[in-house]
Amino acid sequence: MRKTFPFLLFLFLLLCLGACAELSTPEPSEAPLRRTRYEIEAELLTDTHTLNVTTTIRYTLPQDLAAVKLRLYANAYQEAVVSPSKVSAAYPVGFDRGWCEVVSISGSEDLPSYDIGVEDPTVLTVRLASKHKRGDELTLSLRTVIRLANVKHRLGYDSDSYTLSGFYPVICPFEDGKYRTDTYYPYGDPFLHETSDFDVTLALPVNMEAAASSLPLDLRTEGKRAIRRYQAAEMREFACVASPRLLYREDRSGDVTVRYYYEKDSKYAETLACIREAVTTFEAAFGSHPYPSFTVVQAPFFEAGMEFSGLAIVNKELSASERKRAILHETAHEWWHGKVGSDEVRHPWQDEALAEYSVLYFYACHHEDSIVKKAVDDATEEYVIYASLKGDAPVSHPLSLGEDGYVETTYRKGLLMMISLAEIKGYDEVNRALRAYTDRHANAVASPDAFLEAMQDLTDDPDYFDRWLYTPLPLE
Ligand SMILES: [Zn+2]
Incomplete structure (x- = not known):
């Protein structure tokens, strides 16, 4: 951020x-684990500010286990997700509560029960019918309904602009024989993201444009819904900003497609050139950009910007010089977050x-x-x-x-x-x-x-x- x-x-x-060793590095005698794969179908209903999400997760167990832990980050929004001094900047009409309701959990085997909120309101524990061995592959399918808060944050809406990150259940990182279930702090970026593969189908009102972690494979219309499909490999997360007022311009830096989505920027061509130049400069200095595309989007946000794999938010209220600095900082996170996690x-x-x-x-x-x-x-x-x-x-x-x-x-x-x-x-x-x-x-x-x-x-x-x-x- x-x-x-x-x-x-x-x-x-x-x-x-007035961080220890690399978390994903196996023991020398152990075969590497398959990357976790998320298949996500999400539909945004703007009249109720809800997001219906079905997530199917293919996950390989990192050791013998009888339960799997996941994060439901949408539940962090039950309380203020910023410190008291920033509530007025983040919540345009005062604190607004968001949450995640679990409708059902099923899987490749019987799942006897689950708990939410034992360690933290965002932690979901799914118990397995029997103890499974390291290397066993599980499939979990979770249906959730998210009530989005009116907040200029990583997940929420302001006016008709929606920021969608952390909207699907995420497997907790596994370290030193147990799952990491860190507190969701209302400052900093309280995350540790391993890389995963994503296949996302996103249904939005037909008048909406969307900026996302990857470029859409296809776009089709069904009645009043526009349905986009995305595939993204080896990413830390999948995020999206949707609004009917977004416009975009596109350029290239070598093999990387660079997009800039904006609501109000009279100098959009200069801004796009800055994004392209940042990718070019950092590729020359630090090595190749980790994804086929990189997108910057103007959005309501309580700080200057926020990074995600393949996508960066910049606060739409920034001045031109502030915007440039925020773009440079968030673009750099494609290397120092996206490419090399910490x-x-x-x-x-x-x-x-x-x-x-x-x-x-x-x-x-x-x-x-x-x-x-x-x-x-x-x-x-x-x-x-x-x-x-x-x-x-x-x-x-x-x-x-x-x-x-x-x-x-x-x-x-x-x-x-x-x-x-x-x-x-x-x-x-x-x-x-x-x-x-x-x-x-x-x-x-x-x-x-x-x-x-x-x-x-x-x-x-x-x-x-x-x-x-x-x-x-x-x-x-
Ligand atoms: Zn940062």
């Missing part, structure tokens, strides 16, 4: 106050610091040195003000530590960690190490140690990253 810069707000308040709950710096670094690299190699300097100065100032009030803190800020300091450490100090290295070694050397990191961990979930290993030859100081990441030292 791209966070809006809260420095002025921060000053105002001052005045007023644990965004425990190690949120791992994708955010690299996305922030990538933005400044883009400006630097397009000779916009004044923007680079200002961004570094702003990040330094914001962190120093935070540290003077709350004390120094390391870059690594797990979401469990709370929202206070999350932006100042993860984004601002994380950016300074990467830029300081680029000032010593040069962008080319840093990018060469990052490219080796993406090549080695493409489509996997990389641990912090995997990142450190890729970076180890960049500096003669063996403690460089440990100091920044884990030690609460002041800036030098």
Whole structure:
């Protein structure tokens, strides 16, 4: 996610106050598991703001198990999905409750029972009739009805614009002999996504346009419904934004189709060129874009932007310069989230610091040195003000530590960690190490140690990253 810069707000308040091994890597003696496959049929009913979803999941058990755990992220919307200070930005008419109702669960065998909300309201536990062995393939079919909240967030609507992500049940990641069932925090991106394959059939009112994680294979009309079919391989998630007011333009960067969907942008051709140039620049620096297409869409959103595999949201209210920066940040996440996954709950710096670094690299190699300097100065100032009030803190800020300091450490100090290295070694050397990191961990979930290993030859100081990441030292 791209966070809006809260420095002025921060000053105002001052005045007023006076990842371990790769998760998907099997033990050496074990055969790799098949990728999980989601077949999703969803229909949006705009008069009731509901989404009817049937999800068939083909899943291979990662060890001997008698139950499978999934996430129903729509249930996070039973409560405010943002912190109290952001409720007015996220909820245009005040808090509005959303939820997910499970209509039925069936499968390739009898499923005796299920529970929702034992660990977290978003966690669904499906018990199996008998204990199954590692490598057994299960098919689960879940019918759900989602009541969408009126919220400018990852899942919800505002006016006639609908943002649909996390609308289907997702198998929980499996780590150290058990499922991960992390709290859904109302800040940061509280996810750890492994790659999966998707086959999505989406029925929308016929007047609606849709921007999605992949391009539609076909579009047919049935009465008042337009039905699009998508297939997307090895993606972290499938997401979509639908609105009757979206227009789009398309271009290419090498083999990648680039699309820009917009509601209001008089300079749409410049914006599309920026998206294309971002893909071209990051491909040259970090390796190939991981998907056949990349789409940016203007949408109602409470922050500057949000990344998904193959799709990025930018807040439709941003100014042109804010929009450009948000596009660069979210496009960079196609590498630092899409291509190389990371644990965004425990190690949120791992994708955010690299996305922030990538933005400044883009400006630097397009000779916009004044923007680079200002961004570094702003990040330094914001962190120093935070540290003077709350004390120094390391870059690594797990979401469990709370929202206070999350932006100042993860984004601002994380950016300074990467830029300081680029000032010593040069962008080319840093990018060469990052490219080796993406090549080695493409489509996997990389641990912090995997990142450190890729970076180890960049500096003669063996403690460089440990100091920044884990030690609460002041800036030098
Ligand atoms: Zn981000």
